[in-house]
Amino acid sequence: MEVEARFWELCDEAARLEDADGDYEWPMVEIIELVERHPEHRDLFVRCFSEIVLWRRESPWTLAGFCMRRLRFPEIKELIHQDADGHKGTAYYAGHMNYWSNIMHAYDDVVWQDADMWTNYALESAGK
Numbered sequence: 001m002e003v004e005a006r007f008w009e010l011c012d013e014a015a016r017l018e019d020a021d022g023d024y025e026w027p028m029v030e031i032i033e034l035v036e037r038h039p040e041h042r043d044l045f046v047r048c049f050s051e052i053v054l055w056r057r058e059s060p061w062t063l064a065g066f067c068m069r070r071l072r073f074p075e076i077k078e079l080i081h082q083d084a085d086g087h088k089g090t091a092y093y094a095g096h097m098n099y100w101s102n103i104m105h106a107y108d109d110v111v112w113q114d115a116d117m118w119t120n121y122a123l124e125s126a127g128k
Contacts, residue, residue, distance in 0.1 A: 003041050006034060007048050011059045018060040028066045029120050035071055046075045053079055053103065061099065065106035065114065069121065077107055 010027040017024035035045050051057040052064050053076055068076055080100045087093040105113050115121040 001044070003034070003038050004044055004048065007031060007045070008057070010034065011052070011057065011063065014060050014063055015058050024060055025066075025118055025120060028060075028063055031063075032067055032070050035067070045071075046073055049073060049076050050079055054083065055096075062102070062114070062117075065103040066118065066120075068103055069106040069112055069115075072107060077104070080104065 010031045014024040014027040014031075017027065035042075038045075048057075049064060049067065052059045064076070080103060083096070084093065084100055087096070102114070111124060112121060115124040
């Protein structure tokens with residue numbers, strides 16, 4: 001599927017740029033725009049973001065939170081709750097706790113704690 005292939009190309013580009021210490025914000029903005037242009041593929045995007053959140057696909061650590069700040073898919077928030085609840089008290093839980101927290105802040109913060117890191121969210125950060 002062309003839309004899915006583009007989604008993963010953008011994720012790969014963001015990861016490549018992050019690894020090269022480059023500006024990897026633009027591919028994440030393009031992911032958001034891709035999702036917004038194709039609401040008919042919402043289930044596909046939920047599946048793709050689920051793969052990222054469950055660490056089954058490589059992406060920048062910040063990608064899911066960055067995208068969910070705008071997209072706010074409730075399925076991803078619920079997936080994080082389920083994954084956390086299923087692994088309480090384990091090394092897996094300890095290893096994922098900060099990652100889950102970062103994404104949840106993107107959903108829950110009135111002014112997102114990471115907003116000032118990104119040009120795309122600079123106005124939000126300026127309003128602190």
